[in-house]
Amino acid sequence: QQKVQQSPESLTVSEGAMASLNCTFSDGTSDNFRWYRQHSGKGLEVLVSIFSDGEKEEGRFTAHLNRASLHVSLHIREPQPSDSAVYLCAMMAGGSNAKLTFGKGTKLSVKS
Amino acid sequence: GGIITQTPKFLIGQEGQKLTLKCQQNFNHDTMYWYRQDSGKGLRLIYYSITENDLQKGDLSEGYDASREKKSSFSLTVTSAQKNEMAVFLCASSFSGNTLYFGEGSRLIVV
Numbered sequence: 001q002q003k004v005q006q007s008p009e010s011l012t013v014s015e016g017a018m019a020s021l022n023c024t025f026s027d028g029t030s031d032n033f034r035w036y037r038q039h040s041g042k043g044l045e046v047l048v049s050i051f052s053d054g055e056k057e058e059g060r061f062t063a064h065l066n067r068a069s070l071h072v073s074l075h076i077r078e079p080q081p082s083d084s085a086v087y088l089c090a091m092m093a094g095g096s097n098a099k100l101t102f103g104k105g106t107k108l109s110v111k112s
Numbered sequence: 113g114g115i116i117t118q119t120p121k122f123l124i125g126q127e128g129q130k131l132t133l134k135c136q137q138n139f140n141h142d143t144m145y146w147y148r149q150d151s152g153k154g155l156r157l158i159y160y161s162i163t164e165n166d167l168q169k170g171d172l173s174e175g176y177d178a179s180r181e182k183k184s185s186f187s188l189t190v191t192s193a194q195k196n197e198m199a200v201f202l203c204a205s206s207f208s209g210n211t212l213y214f215g216e217g218s219r220l221i222v223v
Contacts, residue, residue, distance in 0.1 A: 034211065043116070043202060043214035088154070090212075099170070100145075100212060104154035 002026055002093050006103035014111050019076040021106045023089035028067045032092035035063055035074045038105070039085045047087075048074065079110045114139035116215035118203050124221045131190045133218045135203030144186035145204040145212065148172055155202065161186055162208075193222045 003026040013019045021035075031051055036044040048063040050056040050072065056063045060077045072089060086105040093099060116137045125131040137144065145160040147170075157170030159178035167178055175197070177189040186205075190197060200219050204212040 036214075041216075043216040044204075044212075046211050046213070049211055099157060099160065099168075101157075102147075102155040104152065 002030065002091065002101045004089060004091060004101050004103040006087075006089055006106050008106060009104075010107040010109070012109045012111060013079055015080055016078050019079045019083075019108055019110070021074045021076075021087050021089075021108070023072045023074075023103055025070050025072070025091055028070060030067075030091045030093055033063070033065055033072050034090045034100075035061070035072075036088045036090060036102075037083075037085045038088065044088065076108075079108070081110045081112050084108060084110050114141075114213070116203055116205060116213060118201075118215035118218045120218060121216070122219050122221065124223060125190075125193045127193060127195060127222055129193050131193050131220065133188045133190075133201055133203075133220075135186045135188075135215060136184055137186075137203075137205040137213075138184065139205055139207075139213060140183070141205035141207055141213075142183070143206050143208060144180065145206075146170075146176075146178060146186065146188045147202045147204065149200045149202055149217070158188065158201075190220065193220070195222045198222055 007022045034049045035047045047061045048058045050063045050065045062075045064073045088105045090102045146158045147155040156172045161180035164183045200217045203215045206212045
């Protein structure tokens, strides 16, 4: 069963400084990775989807995927206090059966 | 665009009671999911359904039943509520496992 580890558990950054979040996974068969964000008391909203090694940018959010090192990261450019939320990475196993596995999340706080 | 509606937002029940959560989506997605979210444990998949009347067990299906009555709706039943089951239950939908779209969650409280 695919395992997903996120780090750090929590992160505090100042408004405008880059925020970097990490996710490692247990095997390299997945080809389907997403970053979600969850504000307190709300559902999850998708930020970036990435399917091949390299970089994918969606506005201020950039995902980097390196399947050889079993690693996917999210970088948030110019974070604002409204970006304070829990960030979750998710991946689908290779040979997709529509089952998505999530990490436990990184709690990001952005101080103004 | 579309929306996923979960009802009720809060469900309060007694220990041992059978409790049902409902989910509706108007994306016309084929696949629907129920996840449980516990603090410090992330999201764990309970059941999912790839089409009407289909049911697939996730990692946490013990103690739960699900029903996909029609394409747009997916319900989850806690067969015998326990106090350690208090959590947020999240419904989601997608086209064949592509991007999942989530509802705002239903919080289960067992007294």
